[in-house]
Amino acid sequence: MPNAKGRRRRFGSVRKLPSGRFQARYRGPDGLMRTADKTFATQTDADRWLVKQEAKILDGDWQNPDVKVTLGDFADAWIKDRDYAATTRERNTGVLNRHILPTFRAIPLREITTPQVRRWRTDLLDAGVGAATVAKAYQVLRAIMNTAVDDGLLERNPCRVKGAGMVTHTERPFLSVPEVYRLADAVPPHCRALILLAAFTALRFGELAALQRRGIDLEARTVSVRRSYAETRQTA
Incomplete structure (x- = not known):
């Protein structure tokens, strides 16, 4: 023509x-x-x-505009495709179900706009949801939308709220060396080694909980971390 x-x-x-x-x-x-x-x-x-x-x-990237993929349907498939550790999967699934899907589940991906995302974030903060949790929810939503862009379902990610995925952490309080030893003396004897290792080795709790006697060499003064325990809310 x-x-x-x-x-x-x-x-x-x-x-x-x-x-x-x-x-x-x-x-x-x-x-x-x-x-x-x-x-x-x-x-x-x-x-x-x-x-x-x-x-x-x-x-071969053309998408039928009449097929409206909702965020809920896309997010369900997205979370299943992630190669997450158990604790990460549980945390991100919880964030998705509690803070993202109640607002966006039924909305087609193409209809989600930056002003909607900005309002959603503000509403979470106004409702008393912690800043770190809101930042995590925003990160998950942004990751979902990035995948939708990669899959050709969107031309642009609507998660464009400056600083929304960042959290400024205040410095955490810490014990002095004398305080660590006072705490170790105050707990039951079988927990003393746990307190001292936690304070002076910087191991994660899951690594500490999984330690066995053979992993500690007193003569060489070494601790070998071979595994870690992770507690989730999932039941068999």
Whole structure:
């Protein structure tokens, strides 16, 4: 179909609307005519949009705009595909179920906007959800949307709230060396070694809980960490 300048267009068509803006259309791989979900200020902008649609078709990345994938459906598949450790999976699944899906589950991915994400984040903070938890929820939502962009379901990630995924941690209080020994003297004798190892080796609790006698060499003054315990809320 000829365009406004008289050239014959190889893919799609552009027409000028009475408003002065431009509308772009093309025939999809399914044989149906598709109209852009927005109009364009210039014919060049409309042409560029058509070029992108043609490239998606040629590369096999075209997505049927009539198929509306909701965030809930996409997130369910996304979390299953993650190669998470048990504790990380439980934490991120909990964040998803408690703080993300109640707001976004039924909304199609394409309809989630940056202002919606910003309002969702503000509402969580106003409801008393801790800043660290809100930042984690935002990180999970952003990761989900990044995958949707990679999969061609979105052109742009709506999670663009500056600083939303960051948390400033206050310095945690710590014990002095004399206080550590007073604590070790105050606990039952069988817990004394646990207190001293926790204070002076910087091992995680799961690593401490999994230590066995053969992992401690008193002569060489070494501790060998071979495994770690992780406690989750999942039941068999």
